[in-house]
Amino acid sequence: MDIYTIDIEKELEVLRKRSELVTNIDQELVDYTNRMIRSIDGIGIGLAAPQVGRNERFFVVHLDQMDPLVFINPEIIGTSEELSSYEEGCLSIPGMYGDVKRPAAIQIQAWNQKGRPFKLEADGLLATVIQHEYDHLNGKLFIDHLSDRKKAKLLKKYEKSVG
Ligand code: NI
Secondary structure: OOOOOOOOHHHHHHHOOOOEOOOOOOHHHHHHHHHHHHHOOOOOOEEEHHHHOOOEOEEEEOOOOOOOEEEEEEEEEEEOOOEEEEEEEOOOOOOOEEEEEEEOEEEEEEEOOOOOEEEEEEEHHHHHHHHHHHHHHOOOOHHHHOOHHHHHHHHHHHHHHHO
């Protein structure tokens, strides 16, 4: 799958858009999310639909030692007051990393590939990656959580890296 990156104007437009609700969890969507899971194998731990060109509200997460998770029409329904910081990266801004502070634990509800609703409580890296992917559905990138100075620096460095 071709993963969209921010240096290509048309792709950035998709990445910056708020995604629409999924209206139908059908076989096409199931196959598509399975392809997304395969496509990040060995290169990442999460991927959101806008990153592969679909402005629809779903994403996949696959951490080591865990079965892959698919979140369709997710909603974060609770966040802890406690924050934690992780160095985040994004397949849409390859090679760039920055420390992002987010709620340390979250509660999320979504639909799975079988079209069944579920709730999940997550903390640690799982909470971070879920929030990172959730942001993608609202056109938000991890760099938006950095200070203006850090963001500008990172973008400059990225521009250089893609030539
Ligand atoms: Ni990302």
